[in-house]
Amino acid sequence: MYQDSYEDEFVGNIDVVADSYAMVDDRDYEEDELLLQQQQQQQQQAQTQVGVQQIPEQVRKFLGHLYRNLLSNNVNDLSYNYDNQFIRLSEKYFAKSAWPEPQYVAALVGDDGIFLTLYRELYYRHIYARLHPTLEVRFRSFENYCDLFNYILNSNGPLELELPNQWLWDIVDEFIYQFQSFCTHRSRLSKRSEEEIALLKANPQVWNTYSVLNVLYSLIQKSNINQQLLAAQQGGDVVEAAGEFGSRALYKMLGYFSIVGLVRVHCMLGDYTLALQTLENIDLNNNRGLFTRVTSCHVTVYYYVGFAYLMLGRYADATQAFVHILTFVTRTKHYHQRAHQFDSVNKKAEQMYALLAIAVSLCPVRVDEMIHTTLREKYGEQQHKLQRGGEEALEVLSELFLYACPKFIIPNPPNYDDVASEPMEPQEFQLKIFVREAKLQLVVPTLRSFLKLYTTMSLDQLSSFLDIDSNELRNQLMVYKQRYRQVKWTGNADLLAGEVVPTTDLDFALQQDMIYIAESRVGRRYADWFIRNTNKLQDIINTLESRQKASIANAGTQSEEVA
Known part of the structure; x- marks a missing residue:
């Protein structure tokens, strides 16, 4: 919000003739102000009514069902609303537009605070996925995430709120994605207008790296998830370790997914040792671990573990991680084709095949024959060039790396007073580090x-x-x-x-x-x-x-x- 200050245009002495004006009763001002407020309220109500009427009937019914299921903590029906109906309605009505404005949805649910916060999370996420988010949308989405996490973390006691695991994972995953997207958007000042640069400079707290890390660490601490995992490994009392908040599924799963989110953030920042240390209490050998409950979380864990190993020069471990998860994806691909997460899982699988081609070329080891056959079909020519060595091999290495690596970020804001001097792209910087080590290999x-x-x-x-x-x-x-x-x-x-x-x-x-x-x-x-x-x-x-x-x-x- 911006407010301009105005000065009187005429500053000379003005003779005031008191007898020429009648005294005005204060009640007249109050009545006029009240009348004006009533007119504004009527206009807002009329606009809201028009906005509500423009919402398709099927969408209104969906929002009503979603609201009732949220109030009753009906996780099974919420899962169906989220995993199926929301995706289907997005394709049908909002493939190239945003979902209804939250202010219109508020009229349907009686201004329920937590429901509207969760709806706004879906609303902004849809804009990021289907449209081009403006800087204002990026700011508002960050504020909404702050409202959501403050509501969860700052309550006096555990919330009586339950959400499906897939939704909870998507909240954490999208939070980190929007952080990465904002950092990339902010660093490219030559493409920003003067107004946007001024807004970015005036609001350094928006999508601040410290704030994002603070949210993830706070969710981990609130849930006592590391203590729970350690107690489970050592045969201790998990319930006692969980405490009042950690015993609730909402806090437990958000804390667990925040650990995986931290791995991703540390890799985006280029700290691969800390990324692997973050997983010290998660047993990757446990096929029933919590990360296996959500497929996209399962894939994310192994993608970043494999990539961290690759950057640390542990190519055999990277190969093992990629082969493990690619075998899982291959065996369950028919299931994922019927799920909304298929696109993200398939994209990550394609990237991991490229990273696997690098790892196997730098450190030849035996891999599962099914994965080896697929790898040869996808990247046989590139592997052959890598084996020959020389400049051609370095070009292929760079091409595969840039295609398959995570989206790295620059954590600090750029110099807004020097738009012309943009820093090196973080992808190029990490590529230099990787190629310098890989050339020897x-x-x-x-x-x-x-x-x-x-x-x-x-x-x-x-x-x-x-x-x-x-x-x-x-x-x-x-x-x-x-x-x-x-x-x-x-x-x-x-x-x-x-x-x-x-x-x-x-x-x-x-x-x-x-x-x-x-x-x-x-x-x-x-x-x-x-x-x-x-x-x-x-x-x-x-x-x-x-x-x-x-x-x-x-x-x-x-x-x-x-x-």
Whole structure:
């Protein structure tokens, strides 16, 4: 809100003739002011009535059902409203427009505060997803999130409010997404108008990094979720550890999802060690962990864990994380095609295949044959270029990285007084860090491809194959030897801990000018191959049988029509 100050245009002395004016009763002013207020209220009511009438009948019914289910804490019906009806109505009525204004919805639900706050969260989220949010929308959405989290965190006792896990996850996930989007929007000052720059400069508290982190840490602390997870691992009393707030599903799940959200934020900031430390109380080996209750949360955990490992140079661990979640996504893809989260899960899966192509090229290890086949179909050509090394490999590496990496952010506001000097894009900065480390690793696939063909060979022979001198080859062999062993996660709670183990099945020893190669071969697992192809054959048989039945039915219908 802005208010201009005005000064009197005429500042000379003015003679006041008191007898020329009658005394005006204060009651006349009060009556006029009251009449004006009544007229304004009538106009607002008329506008609200028109706005409500413009809401489609089906949408009004949906909002009524959503409101009643929220009041009664009917989680099952709320889940249906949220996961199905909201998505369907958005496609039908608001594919290219916003949902009804909250002020019109307020007339349908009697100005219920928490319902309108949750509705505004959906309202702004839809604008972000389908339209282009203005700076005003970004500000208002942040204020609405502040209202929502203050309501949850600052209540005297636990709220009698229950929401589906998917909705709770989406609230945390969208909160972080809008924070990232605002940071990107704010950093590109050359594309902003003078008015927008002035607003950004005057409101540094909006989408402030400290505020976002404070919300996530506050939700974690309020729910005692780390204490609950630790008690569950150690066989302690989880109920006692949860406390008054943490025993409620609302606080417990928001706290848990905030841990995953923190992992994402730390990766966006480039602190990969802290990202993995944040998950110290979450057991990724537990197939029934809370993160598995929401598929998009499940995928997010492994995406950021795998990426953090990749940036820390632990390529074998990154490969293991990506293969694990991609196997899960592949096996459940038919289920996700019927869910609204399919697009986000599918996009993350495509990005993880690109990251897996990088990890496997930098540190060749055996992966599941189904994933390996898909990877070869998607990125076979890029992998071949990476194995050849050289400048072409660096170009492919950069291309895959920029496509698949998270959206990094600059946490601090830019210099609003110097619009011309924009900082380096955070993606480019992180790419430089990654390429500097990966360049050393790119010699490994090339050397391995030659070494695996021999059991012994001379240094001169290998240098002639690679077209480099012997001294350079010795350096590359030492790099290979060093990169051959990596810290590998052993499956305990600490994702940063591990054992130094060989990450490839090919080792060698260099004695003077002779190279002695040893390869430990692992027998091919034929059972997986037969099971997978048996399932494919069964799918073909089922398809043929269904087509045969359909053709017989059509033939019978046609014969009846002829008769």
